[in-house]
Amino acid sequence: MTAQAPGTLFTLGMGPGDPELLTLKAARILGQAPVVAYFAKAGQRGHARTIADGHIGVEAEELRFDYPATTEIPHRDSRYVDAMAACYAAAADAVAARLEQGLDVALLCEGDPFFYGSSMYLFDRLRERFPMEIVPGVLGMSGCWAEAQLPMTHGDDVLTVVPGTMTEAALHSSLLGVDAAVIMKLGRNLAKVRSVLTALGRSDRAIYVERGTMAGSRVLPLAEIADGSAPYFSMILVPGRQGPR
Amino acid sequence: MTAQAPGTLFTLGMGPGDPELLTLKAARILGQAPVVAYFAKAGQRGHARTIADGHIGVEAEELRFDYPATTEIPHRDSRYVDAMAACYAAAADAVAARLEQGLDVALLCEGDPFFYGSSMYLFDRLRERFPMEIVPGVLGMSGCWAEAQLPMTHGDDVLTVVPGTMTEAALHSSLLGVDAAVIMKLGRNLAKVRSVLTALGRSDRAIYVERGTMAGSRVLPLAEIADGSAPYFSMILVPGRQGPR
Numbered sequence: 001m002t003a004q005a006p007g008t009l010f011t012l013g014m015g016p017g018d019p020e021l022l023t024l025k026a027a028r029i030l031g032q033a034p035v036v037a038y039f040a041k042a043g044q045r046g047h048a049r050t051i052a053d054g055h056i057g058v059e060a061e062e063l064r065f066d067y068p069a070t071t072e073i074p075h076r077d078s079r080y081v082d083a084m085a086a087c088y089a090a091a092a093d094a095v096a097a098r099l100e101q102g103l104d105v106a107l108l109c110e111g112d113p114f115f116y117g118s119s120m121y122l123f124d125r126l127r128e129r130f131p132m133e134i135v136p137g138v139l140g141m142s143g144c145w146a147e148a149q150l151p152m153t154h155g156d157d158v159l160t161v162v163p164g165t166m167t168e169a170a171l172h173s174s175l176l177g178v179d180a181a182v183i184m185k186l187g188r189n190l191a192k193v194r195s196v197l198t199a200l201g202r203s204d205r206a207i208y209v210e211r212g213t214m215a216g217s218r219v220l221p222l223a224e225i226a227d228g229s230a231p232y233f234s235m236i237l238v239p240g241r242q243g244p245r
Numbered sequence: 246m247t248a249q250a251p252g253t254l255f256t257l258g259m260g261p262g263d264p265e266l267l268t269l270k271a272a273r274i275l276g277q278a279p280v281v282a283y284f285a286k287a288g289q290r291g292h293a294r295t296i297a298d299g300h301i302g303v304e305a306e307e308l309r310f311d312y313p314a315t316t317e318i319p320h321r322d323s324r325y326v327d328a329m330a331a332c333y334a335a336a337a338d339a340v341a342a343r344l345e346q347g348l349d350v351a352l353l354c355e356g357d358p359f360f361y362g363s364s365m366y367l368f369d370r371l372r373e374r375f376p377m378e379i380v381p382g383v384l385g386m387s388g389c390w391a392e393a394q395l396p397m398t399h400g401d402d403v404l405t406v407v408p409g410t411m412t413e414a415a416l417h418s419s420l421l422g423v424d425a426a427v428i429m430k431l432g433r434n435l436a437k438v439r440s441v442l443t444a445l446g447r448s449d450r451a452i453y454v455e456r457g458t459m460a461g462s463r464v465l466p467l468a469e470i471a472d473g474s475a476p477y478f479s480m481i482l483v484p485g486r487q488g489p490r
Contacts, residue, residue: 013391016381020270023260023383027269112387115404120396120487127394134394136261136387136458138268142357146258146379149372151365156430158419159360159406166401174403177418185401213381242365 006130007035007104009095011119013112013137014051017214017233021138022051029135030055033106035098037063037091039118048108063098063105065091067118084121092125099130112137116184141182141235144212148219150239153180157240164189164236171196180240186230193236194222202238210234251375252280252349254340256364258357258382259296262459262478266383267296274380275300278351280343282308282336284363293353308343308350310336312363329366337370344375356385361429386427386480389457393464395484398425402485409434409481416441425485431475438481439467447483455479 010029015021030036036056040046049064056062068083098105109119113134123132141161145152153159157179162171164186175181175196183193197203206222211233222236255274260266275281281301285291294309301307313328343350354364358379368377386406390397398404402424407416409431420426420441428438442448451467456478467481 013383013387015268018270020273021268021381023266023268024272025263025265028265112383112391114390114396114398115387116398116400116402120399123394123396132394134391136266136383136391138258138357138381138383139387142258142360142381142384145359146357146381149368149377149379151359151368153359153361153406154365155361156408156410157361158408158411160423161398161404163401163403166403173422178405 004100004102007099007102008131008133009099009105009107009123009126010133010135011107011109011113011123012135013117014048014108014110015138016111016140016143016212017047017051018143019051019053021143021213022055023135023137026135026137027055030106031057032104033057033060034103035061035063035095035105036108037065037095037105038108039065039067039091042066042069048110051110052108061098063091063094065094088118088121088125092122095122096126096129099126109137111140115139140212140233141184141237144209144235145237147212147217148207148209148237150207150237151242152237153240154242157242159240164193168192168196172199175200175202181236181238183236183238186234186236188229190225190230191227194227197222197236197238205239207237207239208234209237249345249347252344252347253376253378254344254350254352254368254371255378255380256352256354256358256368257380258362259293259353259355260383261356261385261388261457262292262296263388264296264298266388266458267300268380268382271380271382272300274351276302277349278302278305279348280306280308280340280350281353282310282340282350283353284310284312284336287311287314293355296355297353306343308336308339310339333363333366333370337367340367341371341374344371354382357382360384385457385478386429386482389454389480390482392457392462393452393454393482395452395482396487397482398485399487402487404485409438413437413441417444420445420447426481426483428481428483431479431481433474435470435475436472439472442467442481442483450484452482452484453479454482 012026109117160178210218257271354362405423455463
């Protein structure tokens with residue numbers, strides 16, 4: 001009896017939001033995949049799944065994995081880690097079951113798969129057992145600086161990407177001396193981030209972008225955004241040495 | 246007499262190399278644009294133009310701008326700056342002439358337009374006079390970490406992107422304490438970069454990638470690449486805290 005050759009797990013970067021920013025490659029694989037898997041918050045379609053509209057084959061099986069209820073607790077808090085681990089373990093089992101049947105699975109990931117993406121947690125769990133292919137996507141930050149028409153890095157500029165969840169001191173030392181910066185995960189950290197950028201003399205050129213490439217996008221100088229809670233799809237961009245003044 | 250409404254300059258991110266990593270949006274605009282402009286080294290088709298094959302309309306006018314002879318001198322050397330400035334000024338004039346006639350122009354850019362891309366120099370010169378639209382692309386580094394199947398940043402990781410052309414001391418301080426790093430512009434700087442990563446205890450997990458997503462790509466641990474001159478499409482990736490060990 002011949003063993004079933006396993007399917008391939010295609011992890012697809014879906015881009016920053018505008019469905020037209022999907023790559024030709026991801027669109028092709030989506031149309032061909034017999035199984036399409038994705039994560040979403042309970043009760044929502046999910047950003048990645050929405051981008052995939054129109055590309056998924058009509059016969060495809062869809063596997064939807066709900067994230068546990070998320071709050072803005074540090075990723076090293078054990079409650080967060082345990083809940084997410086259980087979620088990813090269950091998702092990995094479901095995906096593995098299809099791959100073992102010889103079915104290819106397309107796993108959707110907002111932005112790019114290996115840049116702060118949830119799909120990495122499935123990749124880590126399954127990479128030893130199944131063939132893998134990674135299709136990179138347009139990063140959320142690329143979508144935002146394109147939306148803002150903000151040239152970011154020229155020549156020998158250094159770029160640093162930091163999460164706004166860091167302590168004020170850690171943010172300060174991470175951003176000291178860099179040329180260009182992207183601060184993500186703003187959430188309730190906006191005041192803290194503003195304070196650090198001001199102390200570093202970088203706040204005057206900082207640009208706030210919300211929902212880059214999507215309907216309802218906003219682009220404003222940081223000074224024009226009030227403190228308070230920034231929504232999920234928001235970040236602050238600080239252009240490098242030759243950027244606009 | 247009514248004034249001619251100007252055309253729009255569409256700056257298109259062409260992605261990291263694999264033509265299938267072009268976005269649906271860039272492919273569409275390429276097919277519609279009456280004028281397609283791009284930079285290339287004298288005597289070569291150019292990376293961005295090659296990716297565009299099959300998408301450019303048969304009637305389109307192509308504007309090709311040759312880069313002056315390039316050597317690996319720092320971008321702040323006045324000889325480099327002057328030669329490049331003349332190149333960009335001439336290119337801007339040619340593009341402006343078409344825009345003034347009401348023709349849309351698609352300007353090709355390797356990777357993403359605002360991430361170390363040459364197209365920014367035309368954008369800067371023309372943005373006050375003409376409508377602009379920026380189409381982000383898949384970054385070269387995304388292509389490389391996908392090719393290497395190397396998860397880069399999880400959770401609260403900090404990512405720093407640095408050019409290998411920096412001094413050893415500047416490289417050291419830029420990379421001190423970061424979680425994930427990308428070192429580009431390796432050229433003849435490979436030994437220096439290796440030395441810095443070793444001093445920081447980061448060399449054992451560093452991965453060298455050449456021609457990510459293209460034919461002839463190479464992915465190797467840094468230890469397996471000899472010192473010497475690294476080709477144009479090469480970089481070193483250092484994954485963050487949760488990356489492979």
